[in-house]
Structures are given as C-alpha cells and as structure tokens.
Amino acid sequence: MDSQNKPKHPQVGKNHSFWQSWQHAWNGLKTVVKEERNMQTHLVLGAVALLAGWYFQLTTSEWLWLCLAIFLVMLCEINNTIAENICDLVTGPHYHPLAKKVKDIAAGAVVFAAGFAVLVGLILFVPKIWQIVLTW
Numbered sequence: 001m002d003s004q005n006k007p008k009h010p011q012v013g014k015n016h017s018f019w020q021s022w023q024h025a026w027n028g029l030k031t032v033v034k035e036e037r038n039m040q041t042h043l044v045l046g047a048v049a050l051l052a053g054w055y056f057q058l059t060t061s062e063w064l065w066l067c068l069a070i071f072l073v074m075l076c077e078i079n080n081t082i083a084e085n086i087c088d089l090v091t092g093p094h095y096h097p098l099a100k101k102v103k104d105i106a107a108g109a110v111v112f113a114a115g116f117a118v119l120v121g122l123i124l125f126v127p128k129i130w131q132i133v134l135t136w
C-alpha cells in the first residue's frame with residue numbers, strides 16, 4: 001500500500017467488534033474479486049452453473065454437490081491468493097525456490113478443485129442434456 005492509500009490510523013491490532021471483523025473480511029473478499037482475474041472467471045462459470053441448475057431443476061442433493069464444487073474452487077482460489085501475497089511479501093521481486101514451491105502448490109489446489117467441479121458438472125448435466133438430445 002503506498003503512502004497515499006494508507007489510512008490515517010492503520011489498525012495493526014485485534015478487531016474490537018464482530019462488525020469490524022466482518023468489514024475486514026468483506027474487504028478481503030472484494031480484494032480477491034477485484035485483483036484476481038481467475039476469481040472473476042470462477043464467478044462467471046459458477047453463475048453459469050447455477051443458471052444451468054435452475055434450468056434443469058436440480059434435486060436438493062444435486063444442488064448440494066453443485067454448490068460444494070463451486071465453493072471449493074473459490075475457497076482454493078482465495079487460499080491461492082493468500083499464498084501469493086505472503087510469498088510476495090517475503091521475497092519481494094526476487095526469485096526464491098520456496099516461493100515457487102508454495103505458489104505452484106497453491107495453484108495446484110485450484111486445479112484440483114476445478115477438476116472436481118468439472119466432474120460434478122459432467123455427472124449432473126450430461127445425462128440431462130443427453131435426455132434433451134434424445135427427445136429431439
């Protein structure tokens with residue numbers, strides 16, 4: 001954060017209320033969405049999946065699997081962003097093999113979760129799309 005954006009009395013201690021904790025958490029989520037292009041992609045794809053779920057009138061358990069898949073991808077992306085920022089804080093613009101390891105593993109977790117989401121999407125939607133194709 002440059003000196004222009006620095007708050008007058010920057011907080012470095014504990015939060016004093018639930019409301020303050022919530023505000024900081026909300027700011028954190030907004031930062032991930034604003035700064036991470038991949039998170040924006042996940043949001044768009046998640047919204048498309050939810051629309052498809054609505055169109056195909058998923059059952060309760062199908063909705064739970066779909067929501068789990070979407071939330072897991074986003075959770076991993078948030079963790080990936082945390083890992084990237086901690087590495088950048090520690091190494092600055094310099095190469096470090098441990099920073100590479102941490103960042104690559106965190107990115108791998110996103111790919112892993114995305115793979116699960118694709119699998120869930122295929123299991124839920126392919127039979128329903130196939131039904132439509134057959135009745136054409």
Ligand SMILES: Nc1ncnc2c1ncn2[C@@H]1O[C@H](COP(=O)(O)OP(=O)(O)OP(=O)(O)O)[C@@H](O)[C@H]1O
Pocket residue numbers: 038080084087091092093094095096097099100103104107
């Ligand atoms: N300080 C560093 N030391 C070593 N390797 C690094 C460092 N910074 C970045 N890298 C390498 O570059 C890759 C991309 O860096 P980074 O994760 O910061 O970019 P990104 O575009 O935000 O990634 P993502 O697409 O996962 O969001 C890392 O996975 C890692 O392999």
